[in-house]
Amino acid sequence: MLHLPVLKADERKHSMDTDKGEKVDLTDAIFQLEKEGEWIVQRVPEPYIELDTKYGRKKKIPIEHTWHHKSCGQCGHIPGYSASIFWLNREFGLDYHDPTNQTSCTAWNYYASATSNPEAQAAVAIRNFASAYEVGYFPLIHCGTSFGHYKEVRHALVHQPELRRKVKAIMEKLGKPFVIPEEIVHYSEWVLAMKDRIAERQQLDMSMITATVHPACHYHKLIEDDAIYDSEIYGAQRTAIISGTLKALGINVADYSTWFDCCGFGFRHILVSRDFSRSFSVQRKIGVMIEEANPDVTVTHDTGCVTTLDQSQFAGKAHDKKVGLPVMSDSQMAALAMGAHPYKVLQLHWHNTDNKAFLEKLGIDHEKKWSEFQHEIQKIKDGKNEYMSWEDAK
Amino acid sequence: MMALDLSQNKYSDVSMEEKDRLFAEAKADERWEHVLYGCYECGICVAACPSARFYDFSPRVIAQAVAREDTDLIYTLMADSIWDCSQCFSCDRCPRKNSPGQIITILREVSVKNGLKSAKEALQGYGRIIYKIMLTGTQVSPDMLQPDAFPDWGTHVYEIAENLDDWRKALPPETLHTTETSWVIDDKTIIELYLIWHMTGVMDLISGVDEGLYDIIVDVMEERLEEAGYDDVTFD
Numbered sequence: 001m002l003h004l005p006v007l008k009a010d011e012r013k014h015s016m017d018t019d020k021g022e023k024v025d026l027t028d029a030i031f032q033l034e035k036e037g038e039w040i041v042q043r044v045p046e047p048y049i050e051l052d053t054k055y056g057r058k059k060k061i062p063i064e065h066t067w068h069h070k071s072c073g074q075c076g077h078i079p080g081y082s083a084s085i086f087w088l089n090r091e092f093g094l095d096y097h098d099p100t101n102q103t104s105c106t107a108w109n110y111y112a113s114a115t116s117n118p119e120a121q122a123a124v125a126i127r128n129f130a131s132a133y134e135v136g137y138f139p140l141i142h143c144g145t146s147f148g149h150y151k152e153v154r155h156a157l158v159h160q161p162e163l164r165r166k167v168k169a170i171m172e173k174l175g176k177p178f179v180i181p182e183e184i185v186h187y188s189e190w191v192l193a194m195k196d197r198i199a200e201r202q203q204l205d206m207s208m209i210t211a212t213v214h215p216a217c218h219y220h221k222l223i224e225d226d227a228i229y230d231s232e233i234y235g236a237q238r239t240a241i242i243s244g245t246l247k248a249l250g251i252n253v254a255d256y257s258t259w260f261d262c263c264g265f266g267f268r269h270i271l272v273s274r275d276f277s278r279s280f281s282v283q284r285k286i287g288v289m290i291e292e293a294n295p296d297v298t299v300t301h302d303t304g305c306v307t308t309l310d311q312s313q314f315a316g317k318a319h320d321k322k323v324g325l326p327v328m329s330d331s332q333m334a335a336l337a338m339g340a341h342p343y344k345v346l347q348l349h350w351h352n353t354d355n356k357a358f359l360e361k362l363g364i365d366h367e368k369k370w371s372e373f374q375h376e377i378q379k380i381k382d383g384k385n386e387y388m389s390w391e392d393a394k
Numbered sequence: 395m396m397a398l399d400l401s402q403n404k405y406s407d408v409s410m411e412e413k414d415r416l417f418a419e420a421k422a423d424e425r426w427e428h429v430l431y432g433c434y435e436c437g438i439c440v441a442a443c444p445s446a447r448f449y450d451f452s453p454r455v456i457a458q459a460v461a462r463e464d465t466d467l468i469y470t471l472m473a474d475s476i477w478d479c480s481q482c483f484s485c486d487r488c489p490r491k492n493s494p495g496q497i498i499t500i501l502r503e504v505s506v507k508n509g510l511k512s513a514k515e516a517l518q519g520y521g522r523i524i525y526k527i528m529l530t531g532t533q534v535s536p537d538m539l540q541p542d543a544f545p546d547w548g549t550h551v552y553e554i555a556e557n558l559d560d561w562r563k564a565l566p567p568e569t570l571h572t573t574e575t576s577w578v579i580d581d582k583t584i585i586e587l588y589l590i591w592h593m594t595g596v597m598d599l600i601s602g603v604d605e606g607l608y609d610i611i612v613d614v615m616e617e618r619l620e621e622a623g624y625d626d627v628t629f630d
Binding site for chain 2: 072075079100109111112117124156160162163173174176218222262265267278280284311314349352381386387393
């Protein structure tokens with residue numbers, strides 16, 4: 001494979017593209033449809049922080065009163081990812097709601113198998129939004145695909161009156177309000193909005209860490225206008241999420257030439273055609289990162305990306321490929337920086353690629369930490385505790 | 395890499411009327427006018443496409459085939475190419491504002507709706523995922539992490555499978571102490587999800603690609619709907 005020289009994207013001089021590109025600002029249309037009685041717009045609750053989107057629109061990011069729209073892949077297979085998001089909220093004493101009346105967005109299945117249709121996909125989205133509205137909390141979307149898909153759904157609902165009519169009828173039958181949130185907000189945007197407060201509470205020096213970043217395709221390629229950009233991060237030529245957070249933690253964010261590439265997840269492929277996922281992930285992402293940047297960790301922010309980049313390395317090792325790079329989410333990195341337990345909170349034992357050297361570099365005694373986690377497991381086995389509580393996880 | 399046979403002889407047994415009908419179905423989709431505007435033949439979509447690096451797959455060929463309304467070629471692509479797409483939407487960089495990824499989403503839906511052989515083959519082994527998402531409302535549950543399902547993920551999957559119950563109990567968020575679903579989902583929510591599937595005709599799509607799976611899912615749904623007081627809701 002041809003390797004381009006490392007591009008040093010953060011050294012290029014660019015500025016935010018505020019007067020070019022197609023702008024898909026739906027704000028006016030969303031509120032106009034509310035005036036016409038088509039739906040209810042759920043306002044972003046205060047306090048919120050405004051961040052710039054790709055073409056300069058100010059996007060409101062709620063800080064608390066958030067309804068956590070969990071990710072089936074994160075909660076199912078890499079649960080320390082979600083646990084870290086909740087841990088951060090709890091550390092800051094923020095009011096949040098972890099619902100049991102939420103379903104998956106079902107978009108992973110939709111993009112994998114097409115065994116659904118736009119009407120069903122929109123109804124699933126609006127049913128979840130209605131559930132958040134009913135308890136007075138604002139949706140915070142944990143999954144990149146849910147985030148991208150819900151933006152697509154919102155776009156379709158604004159532009160397709162017939163789809164709105166069908167979904168409205170379904171919501172009426174379910175006895176639920178037809179609600180659209182003022183903003184569709186991804187948790188990485190929340191982490192970025194909180195970066196200075198996270199840095200203020202940072203316990204671990206991370207200045208010796210070099211990290212590469214992989215942003216989720218469905219975060220910044222689907223309805224690209226609504227992703228967060230910052231003139232201070234790559235001159236606003238790349239999305240600021242993850243990179244902005246890591247820089248605030250003092251981490252050296254290293255560039256590599258396949259930054260824009262997908263991770264190889266493929267939706268269908270990761271489940272039933274993994275030869276593609278493994279090859280792409282190892283050869284076009286992990287291998288390139290190692291060769292060009294030699295990072296200690298790669299940080300990403302989506303179910304599929306963490307899964308594919310992490311799990312694919314086992315097979316890569318068998319083929320003598322350049323692998324062995326720990327994979328974590330931005331929420332896990334932020335929580336670790338603030339002193340979260342690597343096993344009780346970050347739950348790193350669910351990850352595949354060995355991360356012990358990374359923890360050692362940070363001065364973390366992983367053997368001691370694992371022993372502490374095993375102590376909690378023993379309490380569960382002995383029937384002393386039914387579950388490990390947040391208090392036990394301290 | 396298997397070369398894609400675009401000679402147009404491969405599916406000559408399928409009538410042109412049938413090929414035209416399938417394309418007309420795709421073109422009638424409400425999204426169609428927002429996913430295809432033209433094509434500069436610049437190849438940016440191919441350059442950005444992960445699948446193009448590993449398969450004989452080209453979003454440009456697909457965009458041009460549908461732009462030309464070449465229904466013969468479109469049928470070949472529906473049969474042999476569209477399921478290679480990663481659905482990452484890297485191709486949305488198109489300077490003409492096309493979305494080859496969404497063209498493919500629509501073509502896949504038409505393939506599933508019409509029970510094409512290629513759709514059935516592409517979804518072989520995928521049935522357990524459909525079963526899980528349709529019935530439980532979460533797609534990848536902890537108990538799916540089994541060594542026989544993910545042998546290429548190494549010994550760590552054995553460790554997870556062996557310790558699954560205890561490790562799930564050792565998660566601080568109260569909603570994550572589950573093994574069959576990704577989080578706790580209440581019964582009322584599941585019933586609402588089944589009603590959505592019923593009202594939107596989604597089960598008919600599944601019937602088209604896997605009738606046996608359809609029967610199993612519908613049996614479970616109808617029983618739970620009946621228990622919840624929806625005796626009149628059937629999927630027949």
